[in-house]
Amino acid sequence: MHSDLEFLVILNDIDLMLDDLGKGNAEVEEKLGFDVSRKEKLEKARDDMRGKCSEAVLRRYDRVRGKYGKVISPVFDGVCYGCFQRLHTELAQISRNEKILSCPHCGRFLYFMK
Numbered sequence: 458m459h460s461d462l463e464f465l466v467i468l469n470d471i472d473l474m475l476d477d478l479g480k481g482n483a484e485v486e487e488k489l490g491f492d493v494s495r496k497e498k499l500e501k502a503r504d505d506m507r508g509k510c511s512e513a514v515l516r517r518y519d520r521v522r523g524k525y526g527k528v529i530s531p532v533f534d535g536v537c538y539g540c541f542q543r544l545h546t547e548l549a550q551i552s553r554n555e556k557i558l559s560c561p562h563c564g565r566f567l568y569f570m571k
């Protein structure tokens with residue numbers, strides 16, 4: 458897998474975990490014994506991951522994340538499973554994860570499955 462794509466997978470997971478944390482009641486969670494420093498730890502990990510990605514990729518990431526939340530979509534049989542649109546033959550034929558590619562229909566980053 459392209460290393461930037463790997464960072465994006467991790468970054469997106471961290472962002473989604475932070476979203477989940479935001480939904481909980483911090484006071485109740487603390488009483489139940491949850492580690493309240495989780496948020497800071499996740500934020501630190503998110504900043505580290507963002508530091509590993511290029512500006513251009515982060516701009517695309519933030520745009521897609523603002524729209525959908527989940528930014529990476531698997532591709533099966535030439536179809537983006539984020540929007541269920543068929544990819545152009547050329548794009549579908551690349552079928553590799555060597556380079557970061559986006560779906561031309563929804564903009565999500567593509568993860569090619571065999």
Ligand SMILES: [Zn+2]
Pocket residue numbers: 530537538539540541542560561562563564565
């Ligand atoms: Zn798509």
